[in-house]
Amino acid sequence: MDELRNDVRNEPRDDLVVRTDGLTKRYSDRLAVDGVGMTVRRGEVYGFLGPNGAGKTTTLRMVLGLVRPTAGTATVVGRPAGAADVTARVGALIEGPGFFPYLSGRDNLRALARYRRLGDEEVERVLDLVDLTGRADDRFKGYSLGMKQRLGVAAALLGSPELIVLDEPTNGLDPAGMADMRALVVSLARGGQTVLLSSHLLAEVQEICDRVGVIDQGRLLRESTVAELRGGVTLRVRAEPEDAAIAVAMRLAGDDGVRREKDGSLDLDLAADAAPELARALVAAGLDVHEISARERSLEEVFFEMTGDQHTTKEKVS
Structure with a gap:
């Protein structure tokens, strides 16, 4: 998986598939989206993250031309969002798939394909991509949530669109299905398509x-690579007495470079090669050192810190 992802990152991406400038949507007295400026590059997988009600789906709907912005602009493949010549170049699954309940999965896709003047072979191709061929003749109303989600993704892939917008694509899938969906998303980007997705599963992103x-x-609080957002490797320390350990840590990492976790350990903004110096300083101060280890913040930790979510387990030392 990492090899596939790295191949995608090494490909040149000079042109933008999605660009928004000052994108804003107001509903009466509620500001749902406030001046969002985002860029999605060709051939990449772009994760759009935020708490419930943060404005993710509204932003995606404006990018697709389904919702008219109050202010600002959105362009897709160099054209205004929602323009007729753009629609055929974009595939999307937003919120939940909607199909005819009494038609089979295959017939639902055939109806969509014929509307877009695509042949039955295209229907079979996307059914195979989402591993739904074996259940394609079952009626949609009898599908599980995961199967409905697979069919929705298949519909978004019809015609090999340049941009694929997926809102919670692994919703309802079991662990094996989630792994398959991740592999599919990476393979689409590797093939030159662009994927813009939102997800609550930050480990997946x-x-x-x-x-x-x-x-x-x-x-929009931040837009960057996953590696930049997570930051570099830091050092984790557990030593006693805790107050003395904090004093030593702040002397080496600075007043703003030490964070205390709820289990009493400390995270220091120091590179891994500073571990020997830190160990000597702690021992010289007469502390009992239980742990010094290098660690890298997860995307989930960074997300909670940025959004002020209550699930964060760190507090700044003061």
Whole structure:
């Protein structure tokens, strides 16, 4: 998986598939999206992250031309979002798939394909991509949530669109299905298609996305590569007495470079090669040292810190 992801990142991406400038949506007195400026590059997997109600789906709907912005602009493949010549170049699954309940999965896709003047062979291709061929003749109303989600992704892939927008694509899938979906997303980007997805599963985003945008309360807080967002390797320390350990840590890492976790350990903004110096300083101060280890923050930790989520387990030392 990592090899596939790295291959995608090494490909040149000079042109932008999606660009928004000052994108804003207001519903009466509620500001749902506030001046979002995001860029999605060709051939990448872009993760769009945010808490519930942060404005993710509204932003995606404006990118697709389904919702008219109050202010700002959105362009897709160099054209205004929602333009007729753009629609055929974009595939999307937003919120939940909608199909005719009494038609089979295959017939639902055939109806969509014929509307777009695509042949039955294209239907079979996308059914195979989402591993739904064996259940394609079952009626949609009898599908499980995961099967419905697979069919929705298959519909988004019809016609090999340049941009694929997926809102929670692994919703309802079992662990094996989630792994298959991750592999599919990476393979699409490797083949030159661009994937813009939102997901609550931050470990999943960390694994497959090249860049991410974090939105909260309608505002884009940060847009960068996953590696840049997570930052470099830091040092974790557990030593006693704790107050003395904090004093030593702050002397080496600076007043703002030490964070205390709820289990009493300390995270220091120091590179891994500073571990010997740190160990000597702690021992020289007469402390009992239980642990010094290098660690890298997960995307989930960074997300909670940025959005002020209550699940974060760190507090700044003061």
